[in-house]
Amino acid sequence: AQKVTQAQTEISVVEKEDVTLDCVxxxxxxxxxxxxxxxxxxxxxxxxxxxxxxxxxxEISGRYSWxxxxxxxxxxxxxxxxxxxxxxxxxxxxxxxxxxxxxxFGTGTRLTIIP
Amino acid sequence: EPxxxxxxxxxxxxxxxxxxxxxxxxxxxxxxxxxxxxxxxxVEFLVSFYNNEISEKSEIFDDQxxxxxxxxxxxxxxxxxxxxxxxxxxxCASSEQDQLLAFFGQGTRLTVV
Numbered sequence: 001a002q003k004v005t006q007a008q009t010e011i012s013v014v015e016k017e018d019v020t021l022d023c024v025x026x027x028x029x030x031x032x033x034x035x036x037x038x039x040x041x042x043x044x045x046x047x048x049x050x051x052x053x054x055x056x057x058x059e060i061s062g063r064y065s066w067x068x069x070x071x072x073x074x075x076x077x078x079x080x081x082x083x084x085x086x087x088x089x090x091x092x093x094x095x096x097x098x099x100x101x102x103x104x105f106g107t108g109t110r111l112t113i114i115p
Numbered sequence: 116e117p118x119x120x121x122x123x124x125x126x127x128x129x130x131x132x133x134x135x136x137x138x139x140x141x142x143x144x145x146x147x148x149x150x151x152x153x154x155x156x157x158v159e160f161l162v163s164f165y166n167n168e169i170s171e172k173s174e175i176f177d178d179q180x181x182x183x184x185x186x187x188x189x190x191x192x193x194x195x196x197x198x199x200x201x202x203x204x205x206x207c208a209s210s211e212q213d214q215l216l217a218f219f220g221q222g223t224r225l226t227v228v
Contacts, residue, residue: 037219043204045158045219091158102148102160102171103217 002027004094006106013082014114021077021109023092029053034068034075035093035103045091051075079111087113117141121207121220128197128227136192136223140209147190148208148217149182151175158206164190197227 003026013019025034036048049059051068059066063080079086089110093103120139128134140147149161162172164182181193190209194201204224208217 043224044221045206047216047218050216093158102163102173103150103158104160105158107157 002029002032002094002096002104004092004104004106006090006092006109008109009107010110010112012112012114015084016081018078018080019082019111021079021090021092021111023075023077023106025073025075025092025094027094027096029096031096033095035095036066036075036077037091037093037105039089039091039108041088048077048090082111082113084113084115087111117218119207119209119218119220121205121223123223124221125224126226128225130199130227131196134194134197134225136194136205136207136225138190138192138207138209138220139188140190140207141211141218142188144209144211144218146170146210146217147182147184148210149192150206150208150219152204152206152222153200154203161192161205194225197225199227201225202227 005024008022011019032053034051038046038048049066056068056070065078067076089108091108092106095103119141122137126134145165147164150158151161152158160173162176162182163170179195183191202225204222206222207220210217
């Protein structure tokens, strides 16, 4: 069975600081996809990134970067120079097989950026 | 940019009443999903739907729940007799067969009183 663990329930940082959100996953499949979603106070789920299990290259998109390490089953998300608009709940999720299977979400990390 | 649309954004219903949550998936998508998020908790998978039938469902998706694609564009979730614990945000999602990425709607907040 697949499982996603986000051990950090809540994080608060001062604006402009860097922050890393941890995600650890469990799966028996060799082919899987990992995702990060942002849920702002308005409630919608905003897709941030998808990474397949064969691509361990780190990815950077503006102030966001992701570190995928199969050896530790982790897919961590770093926000550089945080801004107040980054305040949200962030969910890591896993999809097994070919990605059209269900998403298993972690419990989320509530990130608060203090101005 | 195409998007998944859910209506209504917020629905209040009395316990025991039937409720239908509506979703319009992205037009060329073939896979459809419903997820639920109880307030302050994680997002949980309810059901997936492909080729006019349920492809997978979770333990949450019991006999009180049903899904339907009545007219080729809408995708609905029906709860026959709502309970207080059905209060949650319900998300619809759809994905195109080859792109493997599910796009989520903005959610319907269901409040059962």
